[in-house]
Amino acid sequence: MAEGAAKAPPENGGGCDSGAGALERGVAPIKPQYLTTKEQFHEFLEAKSQEKPCRKTELDIRGKLYLAPLTTCGNLPFRRICKRFGADVTCGEMAVCTNLLQGQMSEWALLKRHQCEDVFGIQLEGAFPDTMTKCAELLNRTVEVDFVDINVGCPIDLVYKKGGGCALMNRLAKFQQIVRGMNQVLDVPLTVKIRTGVQERVNLAHRLLPELRDWGVALVTLHGRSREQRYTKLADWEYIAQCVKAASPMPLFGNGDILSFEDANHAMQTGVAGVMIARGALLKPWLFTEIKEQRHWDISSSERLDILRDFTNYGLEHWGSDTQGVEKTRRFLLQWLSFLCRYVPVGLLERLPQRINERPPYYLGRDYLETLMASQKADDWIRISEMLLGPVPPNFTFLPKHKANAYK
Structure with a gap:
């Protein structure tokens, strides 16, 4: 997750079947009976352990470039772009x-995998x-995935105050039960994403x-900031x-401030x-190519516009090409443009490389499109979207998640 971001309403599947693998395979995602006591939970795990054990698959991604959830x-359309560039x-x-247990289709849509995603996992929060x-x-x-990741890095209050995300770092008994329980029922490796801690110091x-190693976690990713820090300091x-x-x-993967x-x-x-x-992938998805080469x-600017055009095509394929699909594609495009x-x-930098914590001053690009793409104003992002998806509907509004400016 782009840490620090409040969770927007998730994408729904639009014209791409929602990604609800449960429905596709004839298993309706109906809310199951919860295990309400510790005794029931341990009885459940004991019963699972008595079942015929299956060989858990292995996850060997050492040295690989991992696009964050x-x-x-x-x-999915953005991930397709990053795959093309070497993720x-x-x-x-x-x-x-x-939400998944309650059968919310919009949440199941988040699990949809594109065929180009040869090593693909899903991230759960709870x-x-x-x-x-x-x-x-x-x-x-x-669902068919290569690993399942537990989100223990989300800093937002909505998740933290319910005991999820970063809060699990201070709830070791619950955290251990979650890891051991999930590991018991999964045939694929279990991974975890954490932060340095909750408090800054x-x-x-x-x-x-x-x-985590002793509990059976296959791999951990560490984001080099605490919950309190958010993005106020470097990783x-x-x-x-x-x-x-x-x-x-x-294996430990590292995360934070990689832009070159x-x-x-x-x-x-x-x-x-x-x-x-x-964030480095959001600022320049071709970063994967730069690292490998x-x-x-x-x-x-024309190459960058081609990338955006491909994204809109993938979006229309994923969310549908009707009016609703077009506007859903536009809104996800606008969030990315922010x-x-x-x-x-690179040709305009006084020194290389650009640092992720540096906010550039206003500058003129080498052509009109490059200048337009550098704009911090939402109405200019709207203009770019109109080049690709046509005029916005009447009374269109847009509020970017990470910025104070908005379009009305």
Whole structure:
């Protein structure tokens, strides 16, 4: 998830069958009976352990480039763009386990996988062992994924105050039950994404990683900031390097502030098994190509417009080409443009590389389109969307998630 982002209403499947694998396979996602007591939960796990064990698949993604699960912006069309540019591993947007258990089609849509996603996982958010375990059991029967990730990094109040996301780092008994319960029912590896801790000056990850390893987690991704920090400071890669030793031999991926191949190289020098890329992919999805080819790509405005055109085509294919599908595609495009405008073309930089925490001053591009793409104004993002999807409807409004400016 693009950490710090409040969760917008999830994409629904529109014209692409919603992605509800349960329905496609004849298993209706009806809310199951909850395991309401510790005794019932342990009885359930005991019964599962007595069943004929199946061999859990392995997850070997060391050295791979992992596109983070990005709430709202990490939709299937965007992931297709990143796959084209070299992302090795992709993960669906954060899905709330209780919504899945209640059969909400919009939540099941988040689990849809495109055929180009050869290594693909789904990320679950939840606060309680019974619901998370029952959800994992349902997903194990109904969707085809390579791994399941537990979101223990989400900082937003809506999730945190219910005991999910980052709050699990301070709820070890519940966290352990969730991990062990999910691991018991899944045939695919279980991974976890965490932060350094909850409070800014109280690091917890190094103490938690050996526990996660012993609980059977296959891989952990560490975002180098605490919940309190959000994006106020740079990611702490020195601390991530310390945590590599604490996690060993379990693979640890690092996440935070990677916007160039130099940033990725520096990250790998810490000893991490690989890097996860979040905001960097939103600012320039061709970053995966830059890392693999070890170069700075001075991409032209016309090439960038072609990327946006491909995204809109993928969006119409995914959400439908009717009026509703067009406007859904437009809104996801606009959310993405609120990040893309922060990219500064290589040919205009006084020094390389651009840093992710640097906000560029207003500048004139080398042509009209490059200048338009650099605009911080929502009405200019609307103009770009109209080049690709036609005029906005009457009374159209747009409020970007990460910005104060809006279009009315």
